[in-house]
Amino acid sequence: MPTSALTSRESAVVEAVPHRLYIGGEWRDAEGGGTIDVEDPSTGQPLCAVADASLGDAKAALDAACAAGEAWRTTAPRERGEVLRRAYELIVERTDDIALLMTLEMGKPISESKAEIAYANNFVRWYAEEAVRINGRFTVNESGAGRVLTMKQAIGPCLFITPWNFPLAMGTRKIAPAIAAGCTMVVKPAKQTPLCMLALAQILEEAGLPGGVLNVITAEKSGDTMAPLIADPRARKLSFTGSTAVGKTLIKQASEQVLKVSMELGGNAPFVVFGDADLDAAVDGAMIAKMRNMGEACTSANRFIVHESVAEAFADKLAQRMGALTVARGTEDGADVGPLINADAVQEIGAMVKDAVDGGARVLTGGGAVDGPGHFFAPTVLAEVAPGARVLTEEIFGPVAPVVAFSDDDEAIAMANDTEYGLVAYVYTRDLDRAFRVVERLETGMIGLNQGMVSNAGAPFGGVKQSGFGREGGAEGMEEYLETKYVALNVGG
Template structure:
C-alpha cells in the first residue's frame, strides 16, 4: 500500500507538539522549539516544544504531587488503564508504524513489528499489576511474624533512545504504571513524536494527570541534571549509549538513586569452519540489518574462520546487495536511512578506515542524495591486520 503525502500530513497534524505536564499540553516556558526531521530526506516533519530547566522542574513537581494518590490507586484500576492503552495502540497500529517510519526511517514492515512488540508490554503489565505480592512468614524464633509489603518506589525519570521509539517507551512506562509510580519521560530528541502520540493515548486510556509527564528537549543534560539531583526523584531508567549511561550512573551514585541501565553494544558474529554457510549468511544479514543495523544487539564484528572467509564474504555481499535501500514508506523498502548525518559519516569512516588498512570493499557505501542520511549497506573483506584463522 502506497502512503500518500496527504496521509503523512494528516497523521503529523494529529500528534501533540507541546510538553505534557500535569495532564496539559503546554509550550516550553522559554517558547523555544526544535525541528524533527525525516532522515530519508532531511526535510522538517514538524516543530515541537523544546523543554528547558524550568519545564523539567514543573514536570517533577507534577509527578511528585500525583505520587501519593496514584500509589493508592487499586492495582486492578492501574491494570485496566494499561489494558485500554494496549487496545488503543493496537487499534492505531498503522498510525504508530507510519509515525515511526517518518521520524526514524525504518521500513513500515519493521515499524509494524515494533508496534506489536511494544504493545505487548502494555498487555503483559496490565496483567501483572494485580500480582505485586508481598510475603508473610513466621520469624525464626517462632515468637513473631514477618510481613513484607511492596510499595511503589516513587517518581521515576525515564530516558528512551531513538532507535525503538515505541517499544522502549512502553517497556519503561508500563511497569511504572503497574507498580504505581509517577513518571517524567524524556524521549530522544531525534524521534520524540512517537512518545508524544503514545502519551496522548495514555490520556485517552484514563491515566490521571501528573502520572506521566513528557519533556522532549534538545538540551538533555541541562534538563535531566537538575532532575537527578532532586530529592523527590526515586529512580532513573535509561537506555542509550555507554558513555551517557556512565555519566548518569555517576550522578545517580551521588544520590544513591535506584538505576536501571541498558547500554551500548558491540556484538560479534562468529562463524566456525564447520558452519552451514547459507544458514550463517542468512543469520548474519538478519543480525546486522535489522533496524538498519541501528540496535544495541546488532552484529558489529564478523569473525569468520579463514578457510571459509572469502566464500562467506561473497555470499554475504550478494545478500546485502539484494536489499532495497529506499524511504521506509516505499512498499518494497527493506532498508531505510540511517538516523542522521552523524551516523552516516560514522559508517563511511569505518569503511574508509578498513579499506585504508587493507580491506577490499565488495559492495555498497554509495550515498542516496545530497540531503539524505542513507548509504547503501557496505560490505568489505577482512583487513589483513585483523584476519585470524
C-alpha cells in the same frame, strides 16, 4: 508546520499528534515558547516543530509526578493493569498511523516500524498482566520465634531518558512496568524522534491514565532539563537507554541522590559462526541481527567471527543478500533499508569503513554513502578485516558487516570477549556440547543461540561490563520499579 513535500496523509498523521509538552495531564507550550525542528532523515527536511522545554517546565513535570504519586501508588493493581490493557488495544487499532509517524521521524521502512510497534506493545500487554502479580512473602523466622513479612512497593517518581532508534519500544519497556508497579514518571525522549512518545502519551491519556502519572518533556538540550531533576531529592529512579559515554555521566549524577539506576548502554555484539553451523541459517540470522533497524541498534551484530573453513563462503553469501537490499525512503513500497538518523552518522560510518579498507579489508558490497537527498548508506560487507580496525573495536550503528576468521573455539571466544561491552552475542553451531561451553564463557547479558533476535517482552533485556546494568522486560523488569520492605513480626513464637 509540515513541509509541502509530505503527502496529505503524512501531514495529517504528523498534525494529529500534539507538539506540546504533556505535564500534569495537560498539553502546554514550553515556557518562553521555544521549539525544536523534527527532521525527516530521508529528505533532510523538517516535519514539524515541537516544544523545547525549559528548566521551569522540567521542574513542573517532576512536581506533577510527585503530586500524583500517592494516589497512583494506592490505586488498585487491577485498575492500573486495565489502563495498560486499554492502551494496548488503542495501539493495535492505530498501528498504521503510528508506523507512518515512526517512519517519518526515524526513517526505518514501514514494515520495520510495524514490527517495532508490535514489539513495543508487547510490553504494554505483558505489564498489564503483571500489575496484579506483585507479591511479597510470609515465612517463619528461622529460629521459630516470630515471623518474617516482606512486601513490594512502588519505588516512587522515575526519570526516563529514551533514544531515537526505537522511539516507541524504548519508551514502553520503561513506562509500562512503571505504571504497573504504581510509579509516576517524567520522560524525556530524544530530540530527533519525539513524535512517537507524544503519541503514546496521547493514547495513555485516552486509556484513562490519571494526569501527572506520565509527564513528557521534549527538549533540545537533555542535560539542561534532566540534570536538575536527577539532583532533586524527590526523584527515586533513573533509567536511560543510550551511549555508554552519556550513561557514565548520568550514573555520576545519580550517585549524589543514590538513585536506583538502570542503564542500557552501548554494544559491540559478536556473531560467531562455527564450522559445523548450518550456513544458510547463519546467514538468515545475520541478516536479522545486522540489518534490523538499518544496523542502528545496540543489539546489532557488530563483528562476524567465522570459522576459517566457512569464512569466505559466509562472507560471499552475506554480501549477496545485503547487496540485493533496496535502499529507499521508508514510506516507499519495497524499501528494505531506510536512511540513517542524520548526516553525522553517514560521515562517521564512512570514516570507519575507510579505516578498514585502508588497513587491507576488501569491500564485497556497498562501501559508501548513497547520493541524497537524505542520509543513506549502502549495506556493506567487509572481508579480511585487520585486527584493531575501528569496525571491530567500536559500535558501528549502521549497515556495515565486517567478517574475520578464527581457527579454534578458544580463539573465537577470546575474540568475542575482546571488548569493553557485553550486551549480546549470537552463536551458530549444531553441536549442543559446544553451544553450552561457548554460551557459558561469553561475557554478555544475552545470547542468541542459532537465532538472530533476542528481543522479547517476557525476557530480561540488558548487559554486563560497559553495556550497563539492570534489566528491562519479564519479571526482572518489574523489579526495577519496586523496593522491598521487611517487617519483623513478634508473633507466633
